[in-house]
Amino acid sequence: MTNVVIAGYQRSPFSLATKGELARVRPDDLAAQVVRGLVEKTGVKVEDIEDLILGCAFPEAEQGFNLGRLVVLMADLPQSVGGVTVNRFCGSSMQSIHMAAGQIQLGAGEVFICAGVESMSRVPMTGFNPLPNPALYVKTPGAYIGMGDTAENVATKWQISREQQEAFAVKSHEKATAARAEGRLKDEIVPISIKGGTVSEDGCIRPETTAVALAGLKPAFSADGTVTAGTSSPLTDGASAVLVCSEEYAMKNGLTPLARLTSVGISGCAPEIMGIGPVGASRKALARAGLDAGAMDVIELNEAFASQSLACIRDLGLAEDRINIDGGAIALGHPLGATGARIVGKAASLLQREGGKYALATQCIGGGQGIATILERI
Numbered sequence: 001m002t003n004v005v006i007a008g009y010q011r012s013p014f015s016l017a018t019k020g021e022l023a024r025v026r027p028d029d030l031a032a033q034v035v036r037g038l039v040e041k042t043g044v045k046v047e048d049i050e051d052l053i054l055g056c057a058f059p060e061a062e063q064g065f066n067l068g069r070l071v072v073l074m075a076d077l078p079q080s081v082g083g084v085t086v087n088r089f090c091g092s093s094m095q096s097i098h099m100a101a102g103q104i105q106l107g108a109g110e111v112f113i114c115a116g117v118e119s120m121s122r123v124p125m126t127g128f129n130p131l132p133n134p135a136l137y138v139k140t141p142g143a144y145i146g147m148g149d150t151a152e153n154v155a156t157k158w159q160i161s162r163e164q165q166e167a168f169a170v171k172s173h174e175k176a177t178a179a180r181a182e183g184r185l186k187d188e189i190v191p192i193s194i195k196g197g198t199v200s201e202d203g204c205i206r207p208e209t210t211a212v213a214l215a216g217l218k219p220a221f222s223a224d225g226t227v228t229a230g231t232s233s234p235l236t237d238g239a240s241a242v243l244v245c246s247e248e249y250a251m252k253n254g255l256t257p258l259a260r261l262t263s264v265g266i267s268g269c270a271p272e273i274m275g276i277g278p279v280g281a282s283r284k285a286l287a288r289a290g291l292d293a294g295a296m297d298v299i300e301l302n303e304a305f306a307s308q309s310l311a312c313i314r315d316l317g318l319a320e321d322r323i324n325i326d327g328g329a330i331a332l333g334h335p336l337g338a339t340g341a342r343i344v345g346k347a348a349s350l351l352q353r354e355g356g357k358y359a360l361a362t363q364c365i366g367g368g369q370g371i372a373t374i375l376e377r378i
Contacts, residue, residue, distance in 0.1 A: 275308025297356025
C-alpha cells in the first residue's frame with residue numbers, strides 16, 4: 001500500500017463572523033490567499049498537483065459555483081490543476097484529505113491540496129434559502145435539528161453539567177491564549193490582506209474568559225438549558241489548507257512530511273445527538289490502525305460545543321492533557337468547512353513539535369455523523 005503523508009499545513013487567522021476583521025473578505029479570496037501561502041511555504045511543484053479538493057459546508061453565493069476550481073484560478077495555480085468542492089458539513093475539509101489519500105493509493109495522482117473555507121459572515125448557517133424535504137421532516141425531524149439543540153440533548157443524556165461545560169470552555173481559552181502569547185500559532189497562520197491592512201492574528205480568543213463570567217450568561221438554545229454562547233464554538237470566518245502526497249513523492253521532491261496517514265473512519269449516529277459522532281468514527285479509525293485511545297499522544301477534537309466534547313472524551317477514554325494542546329474551537333473558532341483540514345494539519349504539526357508518535361483528529365458533523373483521522377509521526 002502506498003504511504004500517504006501530510007507535507008504542509010497553513011490557515012488564515014480565524015475571525016468572529018460579522019464582527020471580525022475578515023467579515024468583509026470574500027471566502028474565495030480568503031481560501032486563495034491560504035492556498036498561495038501553503039504553496040510558498042512548502043515549495044511544492046505546482047505543475048505536479050493533481051487536484052485541489054476544497055471543503056465548504058454551505059457552498060452557495062460567494063462560496064458557490066465550483067469553489068474548488070475557482071480557487072485554483074485565483075491562487076494562480078496552473079490550469080492543469082483540477083478543482084472540486086466537497087460538502088460533508090463540518091467534516092468537509094477532513095473529507096477532502098480522505099479523498100486525496102484514497103486517490104493516491106489508487107495511483108490517481110501523487111500530490112493534492114486539501115483545503116476548506118467558510119465565511120459565516122457572508123453565507124449564513126443553513127444558507128440563504130433552506131428548503132427541507134416535507135416528507136423527511138415528518139419522518140425524521142431530527143434531520144434538520146439545530147446544532148444548539150443537539151448540544152442540549154447530549155448534555156442531558158450524558159449528564160454534563162453547566163459547570164463542567166464552563167470549566168472546559170475556560171480551559172480552551174487559557175490554552176489558546178498561552179499558545180498565541182508564546183508564538184506557537186504564528187507559523188501556521190497566513191496573514192490575510194484586507195482593504196487598508198493585514199490580518200495576522202486570531203480574533204475569537206478571549207483571554208478574559210472566567211468561570212464567573214460564563215456563569216452569568218443566559219442559556220442560548222433552551223430557557224432551562226445548560227448550553228450558552230460561552231460554551232459553544234463561535235460563528236467564524238476562516239480558511240485552511242494542507243498538502244497531501246505520497247511519502248515517496250515527498251522524499252523525491254524535497255518536501256518535509258509531518259505525519260503519515262495511518263487510518264480514517266466515518267460513522268453515522270442519531271441526528272439529535274450529532275455531537276457524539278466522533279466516538280463511532282474514532283473507534284473505527286483506531287481499530288483499523290490496530291491501536292487504542294491510550295496510544296494517542298496528540299488529540300485534536302473539534303470543540304463544536306463543550307457538552308459534546310466532554311461526552312466524547314468520556315466515552316472514548318481520552319487523556320485530557322493531550323487534547324487540543326493549543327486550544328480548541330471554543331476559543332479559536334469553527335469556520336465549518338475549514339475546521340477539518342485545520343485539526344488534521346494541527347495534529348500533524350503537533351506530532352513534530354511535541355515528539356509524540358500517534359495523533360487522532362476527529363469531529364462531529366451536523367445531521368448525525370462523525371469523522372476521524374489517525375496520524376503517525378515520521
